[in-house]
Amino acid sequence: MRCRPNTFRAIFDPKLFTNPKINPLDYVILNLNALEVIKKAIIAKKTGRVSKIGILTNNDNEEFISLVKEKIAIETGYSNPFDFTITANRQNQNVGPNGQLIKSVVTIQEELPGEENLIKRVYFFDDMPDHVIRREFGDEFKNHYIQITPPFVFEEKDRTNWEPILSALATLPPASGGGRRQRRRPAKKSRRRNKKRSYQSRSIRDGSN
Secondary structure, eight states: OOOOOOOOEEOOOGGGGGOTTOOGGGGEEOOHHHHHHHHHHHHHHTTTSOOOOEEEOOOOOHHHHHHHHHHHHHHHTOSOOOSEEEOTTOTTOOBOTTSSBOOSHHHHHHHOTTOOOHHHHOOEEESOSOOHHHHHHTTTTGGGEEEOSSOOOTTSOOOOOOHHHHHHHHHOOOOTTOOOOOOOOOOOOOOOOSOOOOOOSEESSTTOO
């Protein structure tokens, strides 16, 4: 089962990073509903009810992605909440006609070759409605594709239907014998200060811009 914290937004002004008193993490704004799903998924992973939690993104700015992951780690209290991260920079990746990473079960399977029956077990989150994985889910698993509605913008009301994943997290049976327990350790606060950055408003979404 994958819980993809897809749509987060960070608003950056390059001038902010010339000030040593400013922590760039303070300018990473998270979708609180998506963050709550991640927290519940982390808890469910302790008993094996969730197998993996990952990010699948067409963003190619690795430093930016790391910054967002660091903020999520701090907010959840887990130093490494994600088991895998697939970005636009992955080598030998499946790409579509537009040159972007194809978001599909096949792409996830290549990252996790030991996992089986992924079409039944993956829950996917994105603010775009038309990724390949949606067609793969078909009618039987259509509720596994959760479209972030509207695309996350700070202070705009989130109308996403989170019920399918929340219901799944609440009712999934534990794996026999329990799962791999994750030791909870407080996430370290960032020491990244006094570094110049050239970030503009961006979001982790398909074809980030």
